[in-house]
Amino acid sequence: MYICICNAVTDKDIKQAVDEGANCLSHLQERLNVGRCCGACSDAAGNCMDKHMARQFDQNEILSF
Template identity: 35%
Template sequence: MYVCLCQGVTDGQIREAIYEGCCSYREVREATGVGSQCGKCACVAKQVVRETLTNVQSAQASFAPAVSFVPA
């Protein structure tokens, strides 16, 4: 789905920017150009960023190995 018509940015491109290392809306905006012209897409773009970051963080937490320390 197109999120930003001015720059031609899709929700998939926003997600890909996060998967490639962007950690905030600001970083996604710098990487993709989303929300940099008229700004009407900013609310939807921020929502996609929030949802994707939450999903990435949840996935990382579920794959984190259980570590237990045993005193020597």
């Protein structure tokens, strides 16, 4: 699903960026240019990043037991 129409950034692109170390919106902007045109996608990009990071955290917690 497209998150940033201006820069053709998808949720998969954002998840991959998180997997590669992005952990804040400025990191996503540097890597993907998300939110750097009209800015309408900034909240959705941040939410997508937060949800993926939370999922990673939950999986790591499960694996640590």
